[in-house]
Amino acid sequence: MDKADIMEPHLPTLEQMQQWTHAIGQAQQLMLEQAAGAAGQTLPFSPEAVARIQTSFADEGLAMWQRFLDSGGMFRDHPEPAPANSPAAAKDRRFADPAWTQHPFYDLIRQSYLLVSDYMLQLADAVDGVDPKQKAKLRFATSGMLDAFSPSNFPLTNPTVVEKTIQSGGENLVKGLQHMLADLEKGQLTHTDGTQFELGRNIAATPGKVIHETPLYQLIHYAPSTPDVLATPLIIFPPWINRFYILDLSPQKSFVKWAVDQGISVFLVSWKSADASMKDLIWDDYILRGQIDAIDTVRDLLKVPSVHTIGYCVAGTTLAATLALLAARGEGDKVASATFFTAQVDFTKAGDLTLFIDDEQMKLVDQLSSQGFLDGRYMALTFNLLRGRDLIWSYVVNNYLLGQDYPPFDLLYWNGDTTNLPARWHKDYLTQLYRDNLLVVPGAITIDGTPIDLKKIMTPAYVQAGKEDHIAPLESVWKLTENLSGPIRFLLAGSGHIAGVINPPVAQKYQYWACDDSQPTLDAFLAAAQETKGSWWPDWRAWIERLDPHTVPAKGARQPGKGRLKAIEDAPGRYVKGR
Template sequence: MAHNVVPIRAVKARPAVPEPASRRTSAADLDRLLHAWQSRFTAGQSPSTASLAFLDWAAHALNAPFQTAELGRDAVEHWQRLARITLGAEAMLPLPDGDNRFADPAWSQHPYKLVVQAVLLGEQWCEAMVQGPRGIDPGNRRIVGFNTRQFLDMISPSNWPWFNPEVTAATRDTAGRNLVAGFGNFLRDQAAARGAPQEDAHFRLGIEVAATPGKVVFRNALMELIQYAPTTPTVGAEPVLIVPAWIMKYYILDLSPGNSMIRWLVGQGRTVFVISWRNPDASMRDTALDEYRSQGIMKAIDAVQRICGDTKIHATGYCLGGTLLTIAAAAMAREGDGRLASLSLLAAQTDFTEAGDLQLFITEDQLDFLGDIMHSQGTLSPQQMGGAFQMLRSNDLVWSRGIRDYLLGEREIPSDLMAWNADGTRLPARMHMEYLRGLFLHNDLAEGRFRVDEQPVAVGDIRLPMFAVGTERDHIAPWRSVFKLHLLNDGALTFVLTSGGHNAGIVSEPGHPRRSFRIRLRAHEGRTLGPDQWRAETAPQEGSWWLAWAEWLDAQSGPRIAPPAMGAALADAPGGYVREH
């Protein structure tokens, strides 16, 4: 075979001269700086993503001239309908569910009622325009619809003081003092956005919120582990370990004493531990997603067992903390690690194919753009992350708030949940990209590609009693997405669908008014219903799902015992990491 080998000197092609690494790096860095600058004007959205989506829509619209022409006829019919409404010949169009822009009675008076009807008819036409051409990529159609909705929300007459009867009446009645107060609110919010320290005397850490007595019993570079002091003479033999999401401060589950899940669990006779994640800075830019499992959950399990002995643990995860806990439980099952007694997942997704409106921000192009934004910072800031969530509900969280705060000069009465929401966290760049790409974009966990220690893990390997909670109005972890756990594991699964949203549905203490939930057990290898059939065939119950969860935990637990000793204290709860800003 030697005669088939071509000598190197016989190759006549001129080798390419590689571009100097310094030049390549410099060009990439300049592009990153450009993208970071662009993000200031695009709310973190990649302009390429939106442009390609609108190009896709426009190309299909041009190639469907007859459908596009129908839009012109529809516009004429809408104008005719508005004319008939003006003459009083037809009933008024109702506001969509959840739309409070025109709820004030003044909007039903002439001439404002005609403005409302014009807006609603125009929005109907725009929706038909977005949905019109067939053949558009579904993701692109969602992006076009989302951006169209943002534009319509922005130009709504309710946002302009001279069109809004509430604002004009308040300005007249207060001689403009509402606008002066609103300008002061605006200046304070701008200072907060620039990172100026904000003190809320109503809800101080360790006093009014995060005040359940306990001790920090373990600490490493990524998290603190808090153990709470017992309040009952006996406790369940198996402790509860709570894993919150790293995108939030843990005390969403330890707010005021009246609505603290942690305090309530302790009062039910549970030994409770919770992970308090560190608020990362730029020095943690290369922290990997798996480190949150290995240095977070697994180190916490080790510490809990050192304190409580070899007893098994009721593991509970909230939001992405629940997703991470599922990964850890699957890896433990693969390795034959039997230290968990049960798995409770609160508003936590394991399959991300129906991850809701957040998918608007998760495309390959968008993630590249986001990576460039984080490159110089090392983290994603709370303001950048919070901006995306706000745009998902821009009417409620952006425009309606702006009217109240800046035009009417009012402020909402402070609440513990509002104080917690303002206490944001950063996200390490590497970890953030790994979970967005691996979980949201590629759905690696559900499809068996997610690796721990170089080996894939499978949710189906978990052989534990499971309790999963979805919330009806969740725009972060839609309940139908949470429900998909039924399809990934055939074990015994109790599923709860509770009223409320991603936060208020979970923080749903007994005695809270207007709370309800549905609950059903799917037995091991039992028949799995579709989500809509499940809801139709599962009757609602009044009250808090916490009580049903407590009964479920009791059913998975052994006899009660004397409370275990507290671990060696490093600090009083709520610890130091939760105070980092």
């Protein structure tokens, strides 16, 4: 069936167009007022800016209608308005179906929506005399509402859905309803077919043993795959906001397996998903009874003076605090190097996540954490909202409207495998770090009775940021380099918070930028950095080998369970499977 035959509306009269324009104007006002209410703001607009925006909107709207009439209802042979800051100026996957541009009805809907969206975002930017954070909150709320109201999200205004419904006799909507009811029952949007994955079989499958266990974490020691290994072992600290196997997905993507194959003795901390018994845990516990305990355990097991460490995201933030505490105690030499994957310590430029830490959000967190822990589904929703167009609405269309089968995708399976968080720690983290930014204030935070100061850290550091990271923005990660006093290698990876990190050399994807000489500012780094195609993992491997190239045979305690610490169970262990 030709998509042009799906729906053939009559051309509107001038009176109908005027009525539609009036209705669009009313809808704009209601939506912006609702967005302002969601951000807790009134609307103190700059009159001059509003007048300019309204004039531009009226002119472009009139031009759009005139083109529609002149072309007999067909836009495709005429240029469309695309303001510089408009979603229409870039490729928009929501409107990839050719019918959005080739069919007059859908073309009219699409262009009207994009024009209104640009107008409303400009109005949000025109709000004057409010705190910058409140203004950012208004823009975020406005953008989120516009994404929700996209015509692609509704069955009667999405040509792909209309065609699918006609072809299948409505079976897509029935199947989509089944998907939606199943998601409502489990309280979470499904992104992939979870039946295709099994921990220990096709994900989190790198061979190893759990050799140490506490109420907070399990320590996994991975089996070496080379006859000799670097003398200094590596401990990986994943974020406890998510499951550790983001670093051990399928064998082709696994950073853990790659590191093992590179001749490194790899240990990894698998955090326990919080339950009511962990209600009193605070940040000190993750530092003292988590990271420092793991460091001392591995040092004692292998009889080595120091270890290499990696901290990803919040575990990287915590690693910085751990290093500061060790430095304050005169024990900084326990850590030979610290690698930070997309980690932040100064939260002044922490991006849209800062919009979720106002008083109302804190009250909501308290309500959701009445049992002493925060359900991981709340955090999953928060992260999905940061990219609502890609992680929410595209799946609403595919899953609920088109009724498509879920694709098997290990990364999306991991993304939906949520972890609960200790309520007290989570609230302290949001308020002390994101809101009050205390970590970069010398002595403002005390760990186990000891004030810490990041400037006392002399440990060699490798700081990795993602070019398109929306969780730990580049500008924010760079600030880590301004708060450490040891030698630093800063590296900018292509892509974002996940794909920028999980980029194995075999994939030959993306690129990275680095400088041999340290740079005083981010702008100076960007100007001087040299681009290299592909994965940055080999660059990191070369960096740690330069720090200590000595190797030892992979025997005795270098084999999981063969040293003083006996195997408790096979990797990936019980904790990663706990819900």
